Amino acid sequence: MDVLIRYGFSMEEIKNMMENNDEIERIPDKNIYDIIDILGSVGCLSNHIKNILYSNPFCLSRNPKDIKDLIKQLEDLRLTHLEILFDSNPYLLNIGENEIQRIKKQKEKEGYSEEQLKEYFYYSSDEIF
DSSP states (O other), X not given: OXXXXXXXXXXXXXXXXXXXXXXXXXXXXXXHHHHHHHHHHTTOOHHHHHHHHHHOGGGGGSOHHHHXXXXXXXXXXXXXXXXXHHHHOGGGGGSOHHHHHHHHHHHXXXXXXXXXXXXXXXXXXXXXX
């Protein structure tokens, strides 16, 4: 949790995050650093990362490897600007790579082209939840 303070979150923001995800106090700082680094590696700036973590504190409970696997699946779909995608819909970080594959297969069966599939993730991904 100290990493959140060092990253610039106020105590009030951390308290609000903990009210939504009570596991935060038990998450090792290394995992939080890893998640921040992963988000940074796809182009998220500090303000994106703060928005993402504050809006979706549940992503902090995920295994960093699972988030990397999710990002790999999104990149395999040739999605770009993941920083914008995650900032606009941080809850995407809660789903697994298998869910991405399931959605892809379902949308392909419905006749979605590659471009339509990309648009689905950018503009309609709130339907996933």
